[in-house]
Amino acid sequence: MNRIERIVWVVCVVVTLGILFTLIECRAAEPGTAGAIESELACGRRGQELIDIKEYSQAVQVLEDCLRDHPDSDWLWSMLGRAYYKMGDLEKAEAQFRKALEINKNNPVAKRLIVEMRKTQDLLKDRDISEWINIAQERVADLVTLVVGVWLGTLLSGISGRFYSHFVRTNFRKALARRDYDYAADLLEDLHVKREKAQLRMRLRELLHDMGLEESKKMIIEYVDDQDVENKLLRFLEKVEKRMRES
Numbered sequence: 254m255n256r257i258e259r260i261v262w263v264v265c266v267v268v269t270l271g272i273l274f275t276l277i278e279c280r281a282a283e284p285g286t287a288g289a290i291e292s293e294l295a296c297g298r299r300g301q302e303l304i305d306i307k308e309y310s311q312a313v314q315v316l317e318d319c320l321r322d323h324p325d326s327d328w329l330w331s332m333l334g335r336a337y338y339k340m341g342d343l344e345k346a347e348a349q350f351r352k353a354l355e356i357n358k359n360n361p362v363a364k365r366l367i368v369e370m371r372k373t374q375d376l377l378k379d380r381d382i383s384e385w386i387n388i389a390q391e392r393v394a395d396l397v398t399l400v401v402g403v404w405l406g407t408l409l410s411g412i413s414g415r416f417y418s419h420f421v422r423t424n425f426r427k428a429l430a431r432r433d434y435d436y437a438a439d440l441l442e443d444l445h446v447k448r449e450k451a452q453l454r455m456r457l458r459e460l461l462h463d464m465g466l467e468e469s470k471k472m473i474i475e476y477v478d479d480q481d482v483e484n485k486l487l488r489f490l491e492k493v494e495k496r497m498r499e500s
Contacts (some may be wrong), residue, residue: 293323300332304339312336327357334363343370418452425456429463438476445482445489457486457493466494 296319303312316333323329334349347370350363421440428437437460444453460469469490477483 293319293326293329296323297326297329297332300329300336304332304336307339309336309340313340325356327353327360327363330356331360331362331366334366338366338370346370421449421452421456426459429459434472435476438473441473441486442477442479442482445486453489454493457490458497461490461494461497466490 296315300312300316300319303309303315313333313336316329316336320326320329320333330349330353334346334353337343337346337349340346347367350360350367350370353360353363354367421444425437425440428434428440441453441456441460444456457469460472464472470487473483473486473490477486
């Protein structure tokens with residue numbers, strides 16, 4: 254081989270090697286190669302590890318970053334849906350599973366978890382309805398109890414009030430008839446303390462009819478023990494007597 258042939262051979266070798274290196278670099282830069290697949294797998298493994306240790310927020314962040322580089326990975330979309338599902342955000346979880354199924358309609362994780370979410374949502378709705386029914390029943394029961402309690406209280410109060418009025422009227426008249434002024438004064442004091450003004454007014458009228466103004470005053474002064482009550486009964490007695498004269 255002469256010198257010229259050697260030069261030509263060296264040039265051909267150099268050109269060939271340059272072409273080969275160029276092809277290798279272009280091949281490495283194309284998506285879908287072994288390097289890109291490894292990156293997708295690494296992202297998925299990292300997301301799975303975070304889900305396993307219940308770091309769901311970090312898993313969502315990692316998987317969303319991965320999906321910017323691998324938007325056609327149904328595996329990563331379904332894993333992101335799992336992270337949202339574990340967080341309790343069923344609406345976002347279902348959206349990710351739907352994207353996974355758009356890419357691969359046979360994705361088993363997405364199909365299974367969508368069914369589980371549907372069951373969970375139905376159970377939550379049923380529970381909410383049941384809770385509202387229970388609350389309504391409790392409120393109705395409370396209302397009925399309140400109404401019955403008020404009605405019974407009013408009824409018993411009316412009965413006891415009428416019974417007390419009859420008791421005082423009958424016993425006051427009997428006390429005056431047998432000249433038991435001590436007991437009659439006790440009844441007047443009790444009416445004053447309980448603020449039974451209508452009853453007190455009627456009993457003082459009966460006292461005035463039976464004894465007159467001056468004798469009634471003497472009876473109150475003698476038999477009423479409390480000075481303050483005595484003074485108030487005397488003033489009330491004078492007012493009742495004045496109204497009786499004017500009527």
